[in-house]
Amino acid sequence: MKNVLLCVTGSIAAYKAADIANRLTKDGYHVEAVMTESAQELITPLTFRTLTKNRVYSNMFQEYEPDKVEHISLAKKTDLCLIAPATANIIGKIANGIADDMVTTVVMALKDVPVYICPAMNTNMYENPIVQRNIKTLSELGYYFIEPKSSYLACGDLGKGALADVELIVETVEQHLKK
Incomplete structure (x- = not known):
């Protein structure tokens, strides 16, 4: 079993991660879920624990299992x-090697593991040159991106930044794992 x-971050699209x-x-x-503090303001760990039947990780300093560095x-x-x-914040942290929460520390500890990043944010944030530079940096380092779609966003704006369709995300992940 693969x-x-x-990893779920603090975008309003966090509820779609439950479907994924x-x-x-x-x-x-x-499937094991890791959540940022911001994600937990939008959806609860209980949702992921119920759907996956697995523990949910969020606190770097909590001892989940004795004698393990989680x-x-x-x-x-x-x-x-x-x-x-994936918020602009998490993309920026990873692109700059910042590991200050459970999501970023796990990502920094991965070796030879494909990482798919699904941005979800306001259009202006997504198109911000700094965010685009961070995406380019991560792409050059071998991270994969599933592009956001254009849609009406939670803020009411119309533009690119909505989380890609759940079907596309699941299909992309499953195709990669079947290789």
């Missing part, structure tokens, strides 16, 4: 990491 690490977790779990993948343990058993939704 292990998918689903549910679909991947039903398709036979072992971010290293998670990184070692991951076959694919999916960051959905």
